[in-house]
Each structure stands twice: as structure tokens, then as C-alpha cells.
Amino acid sequence: MTINANEGRQDMSTALLTDMYEYTMLDAALQDGTADRRCVFEVYTRRLPAGRRYGVVAGTGRLMEAIRAFRPTQDDLRFLADRHIVSQPTLKWLESYRFSGSIRGYREGETFFPNSPILQVEGSFAECTLLETLILSILNYDSAVASAASRMVSAANGRPCMDMGARRANEWAAVSAARSAIVGGFTGTSNLQAAKFYDLPAIGTAAHCFTLLHDCERDAFVSQIQAFGKNTTLLTDTYSIEEAVKTAVEVAGPDLGGVRIDSGDLASLAQRVRNQLDALGARKAKITVTNDLDEYAIASLQNAPVDSYGVGTQLVTGSGAPTCSMVYKLVEREGSDGSMVPVAKRSPNKASVPGRKLAFRSYEYNLASAEHVISGSEGALNTFQAPDDWRDLLVSYMDRGEANPEFLGHDALMRARDHRAQSLAELPIGAMSLMNGEPVIPSLEQML
Amino acid sequence: MTINANEGRQDMSTALLTDMYEYTMLDAALQDGTADRRCVFEVYTRRLPAGRRYGVVAGTGRLMEAIRAFRPTQDDLRFLADRHIVSQPTLKWLESYRFSGSIRGYREGETFFPNSPILQVEGSFAECTLLETLILSILNYDSAVASAASRMVSAANGRPCMDMGARRANEWAAVSAARSAIVGGFTGTSNLQAAKFYDLPAIGTAAHCFTLLHDCERDAFVSQIQAFGKNTTLLTDTYSIEEAVKTAVEVAGPDLGGVRIDSGDLASLAQRVRNQLDALGARKAKITVTNDLDEYAIASLQNAPVDSYGVGTQLVTGSGAPTCSMVYKLVEREGSDGSMVPVAKRSPNKASVPGRKLAFRSYEYNLASAEHVISGSEGALNTFQAPDDWRDLLVSYMDRGEANPEFLGHDALMRARDHRAQSLAELPIGAMSLMNGEPVIPSLEQML
Known part of the structure; x- marks a missing residue:
């Protein structure tokens, strides 16, 4: 090394x-x-x-x-x-x-x-x-993130948690935060510098801008599937979630990888989306939720049919305790x-x-x-x-x-x-x- | 440039x-x-x-x-x-x-x-x-720090505020925080990388370890004054503040630059120390206070004879709002x-x-x-x-x-x-x- x-x-x-x-x-x-x-x-x-x-x-x-x-x-x-x-x-x-x-x-x-x-x-x-300041800077921030991550991972009770927090932290702090999230039990990060430097699984879906860029949602979904195959995760809440899920399965077929929901009442929406996906035959499609999640929100979703959590702000800011x-x-x-x-x-x-x-x-x-x-x-x-x-x-x-x-x-x-x-x-x-x-x-x- | x-x-x-x-x-x-x-x-x-x-x-x-x-x-x-x-x-x-x-x-x-x-x-x-993530990382963190700094500077009402927060933030975030504090109205930073890179006034006093390193407080004060002259700031709360102030003036004479208080009821202590310094003839010696200050603590000190504030944790973590x-x-x-x-x-x-x-x-x-x-x-x-x-x-x-x-x-x-x-x-x-x-x-x- x-x-x-x-x-x-x-x-x-x-x-x-x-x-x-x-x-x-x-x-x-x-x-x-x-x-x-x-x-x-x-x-x-x-x-x-x-x-x-x-x-x-x-x-x-x-x-x-x-x-x-x-x-x-x-x-x-x-x-x-x-x-x-x-x-x-x-x-x-x-x-x-x-x-x-x-x-x-x-x-x-x-x-x-x-x-x-x-x-x-x-x-x-x-x-x-x-060495005083350097030691404290590193331990205070990294431990704050790992401590918050650990609570989220416990609350997720076996469902994977992913770091998506880079945009809500200093750009280099985000790299350390991704590493600390792993210590706390997270399984991947959206941050490429962290994925590269620490050899971590990189994860990601798509942003609303990608749907908005295209003339219609269907065009965006078709494009994403052509580029990355059916085992990709489509973002469904740019317009109507119900329509988006319908379009997603039409475009990808029953082998659709997954969908992401980024707004609204996540528990109810996950339930509706799960039922809709199942009814459309996409039983293996996973549901990822994001949107200002913290350990409390994750715990409240334990009965909802969610497959993984994308956590941003509250991870990289230590969920209310940004330093130790x-x-x-x-x-x-x-x-x-x-x-x-x-x-x-x-x-x-x-x-x-x-x-x-x-x-x-x-x-x-x-x-x-x-x-x-x-x-x-x-x-x-x-x-x-x-x-x-x-x-x-x-x-x-x-x-x-x-x-x-x-x-x-x-x-x-x-x-x-x-x-x-x-x-x-x-x-x-x-x-x-x-x-x-x-x-x-x-x-x-x-x-x- | x-x-x-x-x-x-x-x-x-x-x-x-x-x-x-x-x-x-x-x-x-x-x-x-x-x-x-x-x-x-x-x-x-x-x-x-x-x-x-x-x-x-x-x-x-x-x-x-x-x-x-x-x-x-x-x-x-x-x-x-x-x-x-x-x-x-x-x-x-x-x-x-x-x-x-x-x-x-x-x-x-x-x-x-x-x-x-x-x-x-x-x-x-x-x-x-x-550019999405990079733009948001920088603006979210830097603006969070500047927004907190601005409230502290208003509360200080003309008295200088100094960044001493490096140890409570990621080591590179601290460099950005020092810069953002300046935008928010701060006048200096303890962080040398920031002082060097952004050409900012670097400030600092001494830590308790410096006093503890020496066989007695007097030895530490003598050493600091020999190295940096009388216009230095001596840390007074390692043992008894009253004794420390007495020793400080004995060692430096009436031209003592200043003292720092880092614990206790800062308003009352500042008042006692001011009176003691004046009585000992060190009328020009400045009083710097530190110790988990935020805008509320600074505002509460407006009637105390304080000359400057050293702010750490609450500055670099946005005083409760670490992202915008x-x-x-x-x-x-x-x-x-x-x-x-x-x-x-x-x-x-x-x-x-x-x-x-x-x-x-x-x-x-x-x-x-x-x-x-x-x-x-x-x-x-x-x-x-x-x-x-x-x-x-x-x-x-x-x-x-x-x-x-x-x-x-x-x-x-x-x-x-x-x-x-x-x-x-x-x-x-x-x-x-x-x-x-x-x-x-x-x-x-x-x-x-």
C-alpha cells in the first residue's frame, strides 16, 4: 500500500x-x-x-x-x-x-x-x-459521522444504507465522510473520489434533471436503460409516481432493477409503489428511498417495503452532532x-x-x-x-x-x-x- | 494570481x-x-x-x-x-x-x-x-459557516471575532471555514493553511499543555514572553486565574499584551480579571475569551470587559446549521x-x-x-x-x-x-x- x-x-x-x-x-x-x-x-x-x-x-x-x-x-x-x-x-x-x-x-x-x-x-x-489540531480534526469529524452512521445502520435493521451526502458537506470532508460511513456500517457511497481512493462500492441512480432534460419521462427512462441495462434504478417522482412506475415497467419489463422515491410520505409511497410493481410483474424491482433521511426516519420506515436507504445531509453532518x-x-x-x-x-x-x-x-x-x-x-x-x-x-x-x-x-x-x-x-x-x-x-x- | x-x-x-x-x-x-x-x-x-x-x-x-x-x-x-x-x-x-x-x-x-x-x-x-455536487458542496458548507459567522460578528458589536475552530471540523473543511469566517466578518484565524493560502491574519495564544509542560506556571509565562515579547497573550486558567494574572503581570510588567480565559463563567471572570489587571497597572492588557462560544454566548458578554472572542465549534459547524x-x-x-x-x-x-x-x-x-x-x-x-x-x-x-x-x-x-x-x-x-x-x-x- x-x-x-x-x-x-x-x-x-x-x-x-x-x-x-x-x-x-x-x-x-x-x-x-x-x-x-x-x-x-x-x-x-x-x-x-x-x-x-x-x-x-x-x-x-x-x-x-x-x-x-x-x-x-x-x-x-x-x-x-x-x-x-x-x-x-x-x-x-x-x-x-x-x-x-x-x-x-x-x-x-x-x-x-x-x-x-x-x-x-x-x-x-x-x-x-x-499534531494536536490535525489529530482532533480527523477524529472529531470522522467519529461524528461514524457515530451517526451506526445509529442509522441499526435503525435500518439489515437493509443497506448508502452515503449520498457529498453535496451537503465541504467537498473534501465528503470524502472522509464516505469512509467514516463505511466504518459505521454503510455499504456504499455516491462519492467517486472516496470510491476511488478507498476502493469502496460506488452507487447512484439518476437526478430529476435527467428526466427534465428529455422531452418526456419515457425518453429519459429508455435512455438510462439503453446505457446501463434493465438492472438500473429509475427515479420516479419527477412528475406522477404512479405514471412513472407504469412507464418504468413498460420500458424495462419485469426485470427492472429498481426505482427511487425522493419526496413525499415515503412509507405510504413505498407501499403503493411495491403493490404497483408487483401487480405489473416487476416483483424483483427494488425500492430505494431518499429525502433527508436520518435514523428516526429510517426507523419509522421499518414496516414499509423499502429495500435500501440513501442518506445525505444527516449522515455527513453527524445527525445533529457534527463534532465529537x-x-x-x-x-x-x-x-x-x-x-x-x-x-x-x-x-x-x-x-x-x-x-x-x-x-x-x-x-x-x-x-x-x-x-x-x-x-x-x-x-x-x-x-x-x-x-x-x-x-x-x-x-x-x-x-x-x-x-x-x-x-x-x-x-x-x-x-x-x-x-x-x-x-x-x-x-x-x-x-x-x-x-x-x-x-x-x-x-x-x-x-x- | x-x-x-x-x-x-x-x-x-x-x-x-x-x-x-x-x-x-x-x-x-x-x-x-x-x-x-x-x-x-x-x-x-x-x-x-x-x-x-x-x-x-x-x-x-x-x-x-x-x-x-x-x-x-x-x-x-x-x-x-x-x-x-x-x-x-x-x-x-x-x-x-x-x-x-x-x-x-x-x-x-x-x-x-x-x-x-x-x-x-x-x-x-x-x-x-x-458540476452539481462540487457546486453544492462548496456553497452549502461555506455559506453555512459565513451565515453563522455573520450572526456572531453582529453579536460581538465591533469586538473582533477570531476563528479557532480547526480542531472541530474535517482538516480540509477547516481551511474553507477560515475563509468563510472572513466573509462573515471575522478578522483572523488560527489555521495556518488558511492563513497561508488565503493570506489571512494568523492568530493564537498558548494551550494548557504549555503551562503543564513546565515545572510551574511562572516558568511557562517567562518562556512565552522571552520568545514572543510582552505583547503576547498568556493563558490564565490552567490552575487559579487570580494567581495566573498576578504572575503574568509580575513577569511581563504593565505592558503585558493580554490574557485568555477558556473556562468558567466568562462574564464574571472577565470582570474580575479586568479589575485585577487594572489594579496591577496592566490597563492596556486585552482580555480574550474562548470556550464553546456561539452568537448567544457572545451577545450575553456584551457588558463584560472582553476585548476579543475566539470561536471554535459553533463557527465551523454553522452554529446548529452545518449546511444550507x-x-x-x-x-x-x-x-x-x-x-x-x-x-x-x-x-x-x-x-x-x-x-x-x-x-x-x-x-x-x-x-x-x-x-x-x-x-x-x-x-x-x-x-x-x-x-x-x-x-x-x-x-x-x-x-x-x-x-x-x-x-x-x-x-x-x-x-x-x-x-x-x-x-x-x-x-x-x-x-x-x-x-x-x-x-x-x-x-x-x-x-x-
């Missing part, structure tokens, strides 16, 4: 996809001698979006690529110099920058809860602080005597728990019962023996600068999708409820 | 930042002979986000660059061939694709309302349909006899008004009183004489493939920011109310 952090944007550096203060803090720390202090940063969220029972981690695979592409170009360095953002020695230091630390974290597709240590980044202050509010906090750093010191800020309502964490999930009768987030001295953590039936939630993504290939590329993405299904299946069934509620298992913080 | 559609992602094609059906519709239309029919597509939204009084157009400038970069690469074509998305003749046609049509639309920074024809794209069906729900609809196309035919779908609740539109704003006593969206026969539109005091809202962005330089580059972005201020000043003052309400002026649809 080739290294490519930018979803097709080859050879791009990600080094300026960050906030200015990362560079100015680096500069000051290099000057005062603290830049080399060993540090542990942790990514976590203080809360799930209101009412959500769990979240789904996504983005870590592509984050590893983005970190490897974090190499300031000559052009980037010139910008930092021209704007006097950092001093000359720091520019020199940046010329050879390459993250050489270690990263552990939750698997892609893992369910998470408040205070879950989703990512742990270890290295010198200098190399870790530069994850933060990146320094939890431990080397002191002047060389030993590691747990640290934490004490800001009102935003205080953090000092020290590197361990994370496990415990079970009762095969169902997850709690998330255990454990802190303590380095010695206590290293010798901690978790009960046999606890699951260790942290895996190694990067070891002293070397990315773990297990978490890179297309196969890793497919494994992430499988892992999301397994991780969700372990949770109490309340996780799949769309009713607002508390996180479905408690996060228990323990100090050794 | 060099052409660069990708915010620093040089030489990138935007040709696959689109939905698959654009290409399959193209393929079918090329086969059936309708691909060359002249078409007019319009971008508009059926409604503003719930309660919003107006929206702000953003993204058109960078869209023009993205359209010019819509040239499928050999690699893109190979993907389309390998996946059998289009046929061989269509691949051939795509090799020389370059949009050669014309585009008119609302200025960047213009306020808009339901049914405002924000963009009109004219050309052959083939060349126009390919804009659509791209075919409104007119050439018929088999060569004449132009207005067209519209009749989907329930999603019906559109056929025909190309004119758009004007009328005034009463120098305040905008209505948006006039006028349709009719080509002849009637061409000879329509608007009253003298109506403002024509449509400008020419691209003429037969040639972009209008007036709307490209940094200067155009600054003009867009100015235009947003002028356009907002023309609206009834209710536009600036944060109370939920109807669009502040009515959109009057008129058929000639």
Missing part, C-alpha cells in the same frame, strides 16, 4: 493543517529547553452528544497516514519564516521533523464513552504538540529530574485526570457492563493485571514512528466495519435505542 | 469530487443525443435554517477556481473505465472536458433568502450536470426544436419554479423591503426594466468559460467581507436579532 494521507491529494504535506499556537509553543519550548521532555497526550471526550448512548471511533487509520505526511515543505517553512511565526533555529528543527513517537488507542469501529482514552500519543513535547468534542490533553510529562510526572489542568468544569490511562471493558453474561479507565503510577499501570474476562481496548497504532500496517489501508477499513458490528453487539440492547438516554454503560474511573 | 482550486493542494483535479450519477447521466445523455442541449441550472434553498432571519453567500470565489480545476486526470479516467462507470466514447469526451459555460450569481458576502437564485449555471447539459440545504435544479433547457423550454419537477413539497430567474432587492427609506425573484419568457426577462431603486443581485462570475477576475483571489475575499457588512446594513434591524423569526424580508416570486 502506498502512503497517502490526503485522499488522492498526493505529495501534500499536512504540516500546516494546524493552529498557529502549536508552532509558537514549539518555538518557545525549544528556546527554554523543555521541548525534549517526554510527554503523553490523550484524546477523549468529556461527554457524548445529548441523548446518545455510545459513540463510534473513526479516522484513526487515515490519521496514521496524515501523521506520516506531516513534513513541512520548503514552501511551508518559508511561510512560517515570512510571518515570523517561529525563530530561525526552530525552522531548522522543522526541516527534519518526522514524528518518531508511539501511538496507542481504540480500534477504528470501537464503541466509546465519556472519558474513554481514544488515543494516546507519546513522544517529546515538540513532536507531540504539533474530543480534546487532546497533556496528562504526563518528564520532570526536571527525568522522571514522569502526571499533570492536569484544574479549569472549572474542564478539569482533567492526570496520568496515562489503561482502558478495559468488563462483561456480565457476555454483555458489556462497564468501561474501566484506570490511572496510577507508571509502575502500578505496568503491573496491573486485569481480570481475565476484561477486554483491553488499547491497540498499538504506531511504535517509535513506525505505523502498524494492521491499521492501514482498505482491509483495515473493512475490519473496522466488522469491529463496529462486534463492539455494538456486545453492548446492552439499549445502545440501539433512539430514545435519548445516558451512555449505555458507565465509565468507571479508577486510580491504582 | 495563480489558479489553485485546492487551498494548497496544487495540481489536484476536482473532477471526482462528485456523485457517480453525474457521470452516468452524462454517459446516457451522450448516447441519446441530449447531452448538447443548452441548459440553465439554478442553486437556491427552499428555506433558511429554523429561526434564521437571513443567510450569507460564501464560497463562490473558491468555487470558480474549483470549476477551473475540474479536469479529469488520466488516473481519474482509468478509475471511471475500470469501474465501468461510463462508456469508451464518454471517456474520450471527458479527456478534453473543460467547463465552457457561463455563471451568474449573488456576490460573495451577499445576504440571501429562501428561493434566492444564488447561482445560475448555463451551458450544455453535459458540462453543467457534472441548497439544491441545484435544472430550470430551463433546449427543446428538440432548438428553443429554450422552462422545466420543473412536481415532487410533493419539493416542486420548483420553472425558468431562469432575475433577482432584485427593493427598498423603502433606504432599508431593504423585499427580494424579487422574477421568472418569465426569455424575451420578457431580457426586456424587463426594474425600478431605478431596485438593486440587481446577479453578477457575472464566468463568461463562456472565462472566470471574472473581479471575484478571484485575496482582494475579492476582502471585498466580499465588506459587501457582507453593506448588505447586512441594508436589512431591517430585525436581521440582527438572535430571536427565532421569519426571513427578515419576504421573497416575492413574480412571473412576467
Whole structure:
């Protein structure tokens, strides 16, 4: 697999996809001698979006690529110099920058809860602080989309969900959203850049403009079938749905692939269209519905004869929660005597728990019962023996600068999708409820 | 100005930042002979986000660059061939694709309302349909951010607002968000890629990790001041704010540049910190507040001694409305006899008004009183004489493939920011109310 952090944007550096203060803090720390202090940063969220029972981690695979592409170009360095953002020695230091630390974290597709240590980044202050914004951008957006996707996939209860959201998100965010939707359990995307870059199934039907372009609906249907065969999906709601379905079967015959409905009362329309298709002999024709679907709309369609869902806006905007509010906090750093010191800020309502964490999930009768987030001295953590039936939630993504290939590329993405299904299946069934509620298992913080 | 559609992602094609059906519709239309029919597509939204009084157009400038970069690469074509998305003749046609049509639309920074024809794209069906997704992605996200930014800037009532949202958006969306924030009236961004690419003021203070890295807060402050001088902004809420302010003035003296508060009851804290700074002689030190600010929080701080606002999550996620729900609809196309035919779908609740539109704003006593969206026969539109005091809202962005330089580059972005201020000043003052309400002026649809 080739290294490519930018979803097709080859050879791009990600080094300026960050906030200015990362560079100015680096500069000051290099000057005062603290830049080399060993540090542990942790990514976590203080809360799930209101009412959500769990979240789904996504983005870590592509984050590893983005970190490897974090190499300031000559052009980037010139910008930092021209704007006097950092001093000359720091520019020199940046010329050879390459993250050489270690990263552990939750698997892609893992369910998470408040205070879950989703990512742990270890290295010198200098190399870790530069990555803050990039790490948060990727994990916050990708996990927001995967978390929403996962709820939609549960609500669809086995019927396939397809990403059609590109037009309602920034054009490059849409590429990441398509990938995150797959982690959340979606089966395809309309977005070609995502289909190409992540080797995903590309899907699509036709737009109303295609029908309107032609002198009549029949001409449009004939054209589409001539180009793509009978196993295509015809859009039926440009004029009268009933007429369109009649025309579709006249044109394609009983082997018509499917129809799409994009407006109106989707449940009633799907029922009418199913009956009409069956009466016309097109029993195998599938019905796809679209039109501002979210997990609630999908759930409400469970008794309607729908075969697949095309989801747009609410997928790519996280269905009301377009970010996960994850933060990146320094939890431990080397002191002047060389030993590691747990640290934490004490800001009102935003205080953090000092020290590197361990994370496990415990079970009762095969169902997850709690998330255990454990802190303590380095010695206590290293010798901690978790009960046999606890699951260790942290895996190694990067070891002293070397990315773990297990978490890179297309196969890793497919494994992430499988892992999301397994991780969700372990949770109490309340996780799949769309009713607002508390996180479905408690996060228990323990100090050794 | 060099052409660069990708915010620093040089030489990138935007040709696959689109939905698959654009290409399959193209393929079918090329086969059936309708691909060359002249078409007019319009971008508009059926409604503003719930309660919003107006929206702000953003993204058109960078869209023009993205359209010019819509040239499928050999690699893109190979993907389309390998996946059998289009046929061989269509691949051939795509090799020389370059949009050669014309585009008119609302200025960047213009306020808009339901049914405002924000963009009109004219050309052959083939060349126009390919652009649908890219156009909507850019306008929907950028306008969502600019619309939210504009409300925040009004609420700040002259105090500067700064974008600090990169970490809460997709990493490339954040670059566009920084640009859109400028259109909405923001004055700077923490995002270095945006600062570099769009030549924007870069801003930043320091993170809590910088204080925690050091053996004590004083060491951190001393380091920051040694690196950047006294005119820097120190972060005060890692431990005790009162202690931090005391230390800050001890270290920097009365010429301390400023302090940042990132937690707690910001109004009360700002007041206490102001009094403390004044008592310590640091009368010129500025107070910056951050911490999940939105337009409501900013408005509630109007009586607090705050000097500037750093806004993150709510800016880059459109403050509850992360997309503008804009659509791209075919409104007119050439018929088999060569004449132009207005067209519209009749989907329930999603019906559109056929025909190309004119758009004007009328005034009463120098305040905008209505948006006039006028349709009719080509002849009637061409000879329509608007009253003298109506403002024509449509400008020419691209003429037969040639972009209008007036709307490209940094200067155009600054003009867009100015235009947003002028356009907002023309609206009834209710536009600036944060109370939920109807669009502040009515959109009057008129058929000639």
C-alpha cells in the first residue's frame, strides 16, 4: 500500500493543517529547553452528544497516514519564516521533523464513552504538540459521522444504507465522510473520489434533471436503460409516481432493477409503489428511498417495503452532532529530574485526570457492563493485571514512528466495519435505542 | 494570481469530487443525443435554517477556481473505465472536458433568502450536470459557516471575532471555514493553511499543555514572553486565574499584551480579571475569551470587559446549521426544436419554479423591503426594466468559460467581507436579532 494521507491529494504535506499556537509553543519550548521532555497526550471526550448512548471511533487509520505526511515543505517553512511565526533555529528543527513517537488507542469501529482514552500519543513535547489540531480534526469529524452512521445502520435493521451526502458537506470532508460511513456500517457511497481512493462500492441512480432534460419521462427512462441495462434504478417522482412506475415497467419489463422515491410520505409511497410493481410483474424491482433521511426516519420506515436507504445531509453532518468534542490533553510529562510526572489542568468544569490511562471493558453474561479507565503510577499501570474476562481496548497504532500496517489501508477499513458490528453487539440492547438516554454503560474511573 | 482550486493542494483535479450519477447521466445523455442541449441550472434553498432571519453567500470565489480545476486526470479516467462507470466514447469526451459555460450569481458576502437564485449555471447539459455536487458542496458548507459567522460578528458589536475552530471540523473543511469566517466578518484565524493560502491574519495564544509542560506556571509565562515579547497573550486558567494574572503581570510588567480565559463563567471572570489587571497597572492588557462560544454566548458578554472572542465549534459547524440545504435544479433547457423550454419537477413539497430567474432587492427609506425573484419568457426577462431603486443581485462570475477576475483571489475575499457588512446594513434591524423569526424580508416570486 502506498502512503497517502490526503485522499488522492498526493505529495501534500499536512504540516500546516494546524493552529498557529502549536508552532509558537514549539518555538518557545525549544528556546527554554523543555521541548525534549517526554510527554503523553490523550484524546477523549468529556461527554457524548445529548441523548446518545455510545459513540463510534473513526479516522484513526487515515490519521496514521496524515501523521506520516506531516513534513513541512520548503514552501511551508518559508511561510512560517515570512510571518515570523517561529525563530530561525526552530525552522531548522522543522526541516527534519518526522514524528518518531508511539501511538496507542481504540480500534477504528470501537464503541466509546465519556472519558474513554481514544488515543494516546507519546513522544517529546515538540513532536507531540504539533499534531494536536490535525489529530482532533480527523477524529472529531470522522467519529461524528461514524457515530451517526451506526445509529442509522441499526435503525435500518439489515437493509443497506448508502452515503449520498457529498453535496451537503465541504467537498473534501465528503470524502472522509464516505469512509467514516463505511466504518459505521454503510455499504456504499455516491462519492467517486472516496470510491476511488478507498476502493469502496460506488452507487447512484439518476437526478430529476435527467428526466427534465428529455422531452418526456419515457425518453429519459429508455435512455438510462439503453446505457446501463434493465438492472438500473429509475427515479420516479419527477412528475406522477404512479405514471412513472407504469412507464418504468413498460420500458424495462419485469426485470427492472429498481426505482427511487425522493419526496413525499415515503412509507405510504413505498407501499403503493411495491403493490404497483408487483401487480405489473416487476416483483424483483427494488425500492430505494431518499429525502433527508436520518435514523428516526429510517426507523419509522421499518414496516414499509423499502429495500435500501440513501442518506445525505444527516449522515455527513453527524445527525445533529457534527463534532465529537474530543480534546487532546497533556496528562504526563518528564520532570526536571527525568522522571514522569502526571499533570492536569484544574479549569472549572474542564478539569482533567492526570496520568496515562489503561482502558478495559468488563462483561456480565457476555454483555458489556462497564468501561474501566484506570490511572496510577507508571509502575502500578505496568503491573496491573486485569481480570481475565476484561477486554483491553488499547491497540498499538504506531511504535517509535513506525505505523502498524494492521491499521492501514482498505482491509483495515473493512475490519473496522466488522469491529463496529462486534463492539455494538456486545453492548446492552439499549445502545440501539433512539430514545435519548445516558451512555449505555458507565465509565468507571479508577486510580491504582 | 495563480489558479489553485485546492487551498494548497496544487495540481489536484476536482473532477471526482462528485456523485457517480453525474457521470452516468452524462454517459446516457451522450448516447441519446441530449447531452448538447443548452441548459440553465439554478442553486437556491427552499428555506433558511429554523429561526434564521437571513443567510450569507460564501464560497463562490473558491468555487470558480474549483470549476477551473475540474479536469479529469488520466488516473481519474482509468478509475471511471475500470469501474465501468461510463462508456469508451464518454471517456474520450471527458479527456478534453473543460467547463465552457457561463455563471451568474449573488456576490460573495451577499445576504440571501429562501428561493434566492444564488447561482445560475448555463451551458450544455453535459458540462453543467457534472458540476452539481462540487457546486453544492462548496456553497452549502461555506455559506453555512459565513451565515453563522455573520450572526456572531453582529453579536460581538465591533469586538473582533477570531476563528479557532480547526480542531472541530474535517482538516480540509477547516481551511474553507477560515475563509468563510472572513466573509462573515471575522478578522483572523488560527489555521495556518488558511492563513497561508488565503493570506489571512494568523492568530493564537498558548494551550494548557504549555503551562503543564513546565515545572510551574511562572516558568511557562517567562518562556512565552522571552520568545514572543510582552505583547503576547498568556493563558490564565490552567490552575487559579487570580494567581495566573498576578504572575503574568509580575513577569511581563504593565505592558503585558493580554490574557485568555477558556473556562468558567466568562462574564464574571472577565470582570474580575479586568479589575485585577487594572489594579496591577496592566490597563492596556486585552482580555480574550474562548470556550464553546456561539452568537448567544457572545451577545450575553456584551457588558463584560472582553476585548476579543475566539470561536471554535459553533463557527465551523454553522452554529446548529452545518449546511444550507441548497439544491441545484435544472430550470430551463433546449427543446428538440432548438428553443429554450422552462422545466420543473412536481415532487410533493419539493416542486420548483420553472425558468431562469432575475433577482432584485427593493427598498423603502433606504432599508431593504423585499427580494424579487422574477421568472418569465426569455424575451420578457431580457426586456424587463426594474425600478431605478431596485438593486440587481446577479453578477457575472464566468463568461463562456472565462472566470471574472473581479471575484478571484485575496482582494475579492476582502471585498466580499465588506459587501457582507453593506448588505447586512441594508436589512431591517430585525436581521440582527438572535430571536427565532421569519426571513427578515419576504421573497416575492413574480412571473412576467
